[in-house]
Each structure stands twice: as structure tokens, then as C-alpha cells.
Amino acid sequence: MANNHTVSFKLNGKxxxxxxxxxxxxxxxxxxxxxxxxxxxGCETSHCGACTVDLDGMSVKSCTVLTVQCDGxxxxxxxxxxxxxxxxxxxxxxHEEHGLQCGYCTPGMITRAWRLLQENPDPSEQEIRYGIxxxxxxxxxxxxxxxxxxSAAKKLAAAKAASxxxxxxxxxxxxxPAQQPVTA
Amino acid sequence: xxxxxxxxxxxxxVADAIRLLGELGPDAKLxxxxxxxxxxxxxxxxxxxxxIDLGKVPGLRGIRQVGDAIHIGAMTTENDLLTSALLxxxxxxxxxxxxxxxxxxxxxxxxxxxxxxxxxxxNDHPALMLALDASFVLAGAQGERVVKADGxxxxxxxxxxxPDEILSEIRIPIPPAGTGWSYQKLKRKTGxxxxxxxxxxLQMDGAKVASVRIALxxxxxxxxxxxxxxxSLIGQPIDNASLAEAARLAMAICDPAPxxxxxxxxxxxxxxxxxxxxxxxxxxxxxx
Numbered sequence: 001m002a003n004n005h006t007v008s009f010k011l012n013g014k015x016x017x018x019x020x021x022x023x024x025x026x027x028x029x030x031x032x033x034x035x036x037x038x039x040x041x042g043c044e045t046s047h048c049g050a051c052t053v054d055l056d057g058m059s060v061k062s063c064t065v066l067t068v069q070c071d072g073x074x075x076x077x078x079x080x081x082x083x084x085x086x087x088x089x090x091x092x093x094x095h096e097e098h099g100l101q102c103g104y105c106t107p108g109m110i111t112r113a114w115r116l117l118q119e120n121p122d123p124s125e126q127e128i129r130y131g132i133x134x135x136x137x138x139x140x141x142x143x144x145x146x147x148x149x150x151s152a153a154k155k156l157a158a159a160k161a162a163s164x165x166x167x168x169x170x171x172x173x174x175x176x177p178a179q180q181p182v183t184a
Numbered sequence: 185x186x187x188x189x190x191x192x193x194x195x196x197x198v199a200d201a202i203r204l205l206g207e208l209g210p211d212a213k214l215x216x217x218x219x220x221x222x223x224x225x226x227x228x229x230x231x232x233x234x235x236i237d238l239g240k241v242p243g244l245r246g247i248r249q250v251g252d253a254i255h256i257g258a259m260t261t262e263n264d265l266l267t268s269a270l271l272x273x274x275x276x277x278x279x280x281x282x283x284x285x286x287x288x289x290x291x292x293x294x295x296x297x298x299x300x301x302x303x304x305x306x307n308d309h310p311a312l313m314l315a316l317d318a319s320f321v322l323a324g325a326q327g328e329r330v331v332k333a334d335g336x337x338x339x340x341x342x343x344x345x346x347p348d349e350i351l352s353e354i355r356i357p358i359p360p361a362g363t364g365w366s367y368q369k370l371k372r373k374t375g376x377x378x379x380x381x382x383x384x385x386l387q388m389d390g391a392k393v394a395s396v397r398i399a400l401x402x403x404x405x406x407x408x409x410x411x412x413x414x415x416s417l418i419g420q421p422i423d424n425a426s427l428a429e430a431a432r433l434a435m436a437i438c439d440p441a442p443x444x445x446x447x448x449x450x451x452x453x454x455x456x457x458x459x460x461x462x463x464x465x466x467x468x469x470x471x472x
Contacts, residue, residue, distance in 0.1 A: 134287030
């Protein structure tokens with residue numbers, strides 16, 4: 001029954017074609033065919049979130065998605081977050097706040113936090129904990145992961161304010177709520 | 185971790201999906217969010233030979249008001265429910281319930297229709313649907329039929345849905361202004377199925393209960409509507425005595441399966457406690 005399907009999607013901005021059996025899980029396609037081995041496998045019951053990738057604007061557990069379902073999709077993995085050698089604010093913050101130890105949950109954790117901060121750029125501690133409840137960590141006890149996400153949120157807000165400032169100086173008074181001070 | 189082999193189909197209409205169900209027979213399964221089916225396939229509890237993916241079928245997703253009801257497409261995700269301003273205003277019980285289901289990643293994929301169709305007593309939507317007095321639209325080769333949630337759940341993993349039908353839409357009457365609601369769920373951790381949970385919608389007439397719906401999660405082989413508990417409250421004030429009696433009557437219909445979440449006695453007791461808390465919380469939210 002090995003009738004393979006050709007599946008095309010964008011992975012970190014680059015078009016990809018793969019030929020897969022219907023039963024192939026997305027995590028295996030990413031790791032074994034496309035050599036994107038940042039997303040990991042930590043369970044077989046869809047709990048741990050180590051395999052989290054961003055699929056069409058959603059955080060998904062790629063162990064619970066079939067690759068054939070992804071035709072025409074846009075995907076982002078941990079490998080796609082750094083830009084031109086510069087770490088994403090979340091990657092930098094996980095480093096600075098000691099938000100990882102063994103590093104096995106980290107790709108899924110950061111990829112999830114990346115989507116969380118786009119949906120909620122200024123989350124409370126409770127919102128962060130609830131927002132990463134699909135990602136298990138055995139090492140950190142979560143405390144420093146929360147700090148890292150908070151730190152990244154502040155940096156991203158500051159960067160956004162800075163980039164908006166010159167262009168929107170005139171419109172600024174009426175435009176936006178006060179930004180967080182840069183204390184990260 | 186590795187599912188058995190199967191053939192994959194991605195129909196582009198409900199009619200095509202129904203036709204495929206008919207042609208391929210009982211070894212074909214509908215694939216919705218995939219967050220119950222794929223886990224079962226990865227453990228080889230389920231070994232369908234064909235998967236019919238509803239993900240590319242237009243028109244099965246969305247939340248809209250139609251008259252005095254809310255219609256929700258079966259492929260609407262838990263995350264859609266959680267972030268819907270319309271639901272937050274009209275059906276807050278459903279939003280509160282969705283917030284207790286699984287985790288963010290699962291909620292981006294898992295659908296309300298799949299949660300209902302799975303027929304797992306551990307799932308939260310069956311009891312929420314009973315409390316909300318929902319109806320389900322079942323589409324088959326002969327057309328559509330509409331059935332009540334109350335009576336839909338037949339047994340563990342078993343519902344009124346026929347093998348050649350698709351649950352296409354959920355219809356829920358908008359409760360009157362002033363209605364209170366609560367979903368109280370006891371669980372071991374975030375993302376777990378309930379040890380026990382109770383859904384309540386409650387309307388007061390002054391100090392007396394005018395109307396109430398109570399439904400229980402994971403208290404038996406199906407979600408249960410606690411009819412006797414409801415009846416005991418009609419015309420009564422919400423006080424310690426009426427709450428204790430409603431909890432007692434809710435516990436009387438429980439028949440939970442002992443497992444790692446606890447033995448039957450514990451689960452029954454917790455069902456009573458969740459019922460008491462849900463009624464109390466719903467009462468606090470009524471206009472009375």
C-alpha cells in the first residue's frame with residue numbers, strides 16, 4: 001500500500017517537495033528527509049511538545065500531523081528563527097536567562113513561544129505558563145523559561161518601538177499605548 | 185509511534201467525503217484534527233486502511249449566529265472557540281470549557297466536531313453539549329438529519345453517527361440574558377482528561393431556580409445529563425441544602441471506570457463536588 005504522495009510546502013521560507021507514504025509523520029519528514037533535526041521526539045502520546053513547529057500560523061505538534069496534510073503549507077522550525085547570523089530575541093533570551101539545560105525541549109519551547117508572543121506580545125506570567133502548557137521540560141523547572149519569554153517580550157516590544165519611532169514620529173502621539181521601558 | 189499503512193484521501197466537498205465513506209466502507213475513517221485518531225493509530229489501537237481528510241473541505245469551519253442560535257462548523261478548532269468574540273458574548277460556557285481542553289498546540293488542531301464524534305467519556309465537549317442543549321447536523325448520502333445531543337452518546341466511543349455519515353455542524357440555542365454558567369473540571373494536570381467534571385447552565389427567577397441543565401464528564405461510559413439533580417433544583421433557592429441534594433442525585437447516576445485517576449468511589453465523590461461547585465459558580469454569574 002505504499003502509494004506515495006508528493007507534498008509541497010515552504011520550510012523556513014524555502015520551497016520543498018517530498019514524496020512520502022501517507023502514514024509518515026511530519027516530524028519524521030523534517031528530521032529524516034529534510035535534515036531539520038532541531039525539532040525532537042519526546043513521547044508518542046502527543047504530550048511533550050518537543051516536536052513543535054509553526055504550521056500556517058499555528059503551533060503544532062509535528063508528531064501528530066501527517067506530512068500529506070501539509071501540502072501548500074508554510075512551516076517555520078527552530079532553524080528558521082535566526083536571521084543572517086543574529087539570534088532571534090527568544091533564542092538570545094533563553095541563553096541569557098538560562099532557560100535551557102539539556103536543550104532537548106528548547107526547539108519546541110522556543111518555536112511555541114514565538115507564536116505565543118505574536119498572539120500576545122505582552123503576556124502575564126500566568127498567560128506564559130498557560131501558553132506553554134503543551135511543552136514539557138525535564139531540566140529547568142520552567143521558572144527560567146518564563147523569565148526568558150518575559151525578557152524576549154520586552155526586547156521585541158522595545159525593538160518594535162525603536163523601529164516605529166523615526167517613521168511614525170509625527171503620528172506617535174495619537175497612535176499607540178505606552179511601550180515597556182527597556183530594562184531587559 | 186508508527187501508524188500502520190493506509191491510503192489517504194483529501195475530498196474537496198462534503199458530498200465527496202460522504203461518497204468516499206460509502207465506497208470505502210467501515211475500514212475508512214474521517215480525519216479531522218487528528219489529535220485522537222492519530223495517537224490511536226500510532227499505538228495501533230486503530231488501523232484504518234483509508235483516511236478521509238476533512239481538512240480541505242470548505243464550509244465545515246466557522247462560528248455564526250443564525251436567528252437565536254449559534255451554528256458551529258464541525259471542523260472549527262478549539263482555538264477558534266477560545267478566541268471567538270461571538271462565543272464569549274453568547275455562549276461563555278463553551279469558551280470556558282474549551283479553555284480546559286488539552287494544550288495550545290492540540291487546541292490549534294483539535295476540532296469541536298471531532299471531540300464530540302470520538303465519543304470518549306473523557307472528552308469535555310459531550311457534557312458541554314448536553315448542558316448547552318446542542319443539536320448535531322449529521323450529513324449522509326440520503327441528506328441531513330438533526331439530532332439532539334441528549335441521547336446522542338450511546339456508549340464508550342459510540343454515538344448515533346452512522347458509519348457513512350459526517351457530523352457537519354453543531355447548533356446551540358443562545359441562552360437568555362442573565363443565564364449563569366460554569367464548567368468545573370478536576371484534573372491531575374493541565375492537558376489531562378477530567379477525573380470528574382460538571383457543566384452547568386442556570387437561570388434564576390428571583391431567588392428560585394427557574395431552569396437548569398447539569399451534565400457530567402468522565403462519570404460513566406458516556407457523558408451524563410443529571411436529570412434528577414436538575415429536577416430537584418427547580419423552584420428551589422441555591423443554598424447548602426439544595427446543593428447537597430443536587431450533588432447527591434448527580435452522584436447517584438455515576439458509574440465511573442477506576443483507573444490511574446482514582447477508584448470509582450473517589451470519582452463519584454469528586455463528581456458530586458464538581459457539581460456543587462459548578463452550580464455555585466453558575467449561580468454567582470446569574471442575574472438574580
